[in-house]
Amino acid sequence: MAIDIHTRIGHWPFRKLPHHTCGQLLERMDRFGIRQSAVSSMNGIFYSNAQAANEELHEELQSDRRFKDRFIPLAVLNPLYTSWEKDLLVCSQQCGMRGVCIYPQYHDYDGAHPAASELAQAARELGMAVAITCRMVDSRRRSWMDIDKEWSLADFMPLIAAEPRAKYLLLNLASGFRLSDEHHAILNNVDFLLDTSGRSLSNMPEIMRLYGTEKIAMGSHSPILDSLTGMLRILSLSEAEASERAKQLMLSGNAAAFFGLPEAAQ
DSSP states (O other): OEEEEEEEESOOTTSOOSSOSHHHHHHHHHHHTEEEEEEEETHHHHSSSTHHHHHHHHHHHHTOGGGTTTEEEEEEOOTTSTTHHHHHHIIIIISOOOEEEEOHHHHTOOTTOHHHHHHHHHHHHTTOEEEEESOSSOGGGOOTTSOOOOOOHHHHHHHHHHOTTSEEEEEOOOSOOOOOHHHHHHHTTSEEEEESOSGGGGSHHHHHHHHOGGGEEOOOOBTTSOSSHHHHHHHTOOTTTOOHHHHHIIIIIHHHHHHTOGGGGO
């Protein structure tokens, strides 16, 4: 069974998406053998107050007892919004959210903005991870109303360097997975997971060589991408490329350890 560290519910304003509710996502999880999924709300990317989307997600997760042990909720927050500190506390203490997703591209700040590192520090103090999505959709097929710049991992390194003690989920890395020696040295001392949804992860042997199998976890970027490709990038590795134990770590063990789930103790 796998753990998916990268899913969402909600709506994408520029095209219709399938499987965008918790119930529909759960059906896909059951079909493909995914035990648990980290989930956030796409609506929070576009609401002027992202907290409303976090509340929607929390309400949906409370609406069906099947969801309780299957989803790991993550908040979406904009550190430029005046009440983000209060909202972060609500998400952590009242909604049980395990991390916070940030979208500098959509919320109009860069990785070096002091507010981003302030949020990362606050999340760390609450035991919450910081989820960074390098790309939401392929810019070649974007709407004219959407952003036109895809970020690489290097764009987020100023934030990671400013708050290296936080835990990070590095998601949908579509390009630029190679870093400078300076940035690579910083990342080597950070607690992070790199998910398998990004286009760059088609070169899994090179990613494993650079970052190690203990830093890779299955992620689908569902429902924008399909639920299965991120898993197949692990399962399709030959024995020479990855042992069965290494595959199991990438499928579920690394994510379980990162989030403190029971499988980590097995």
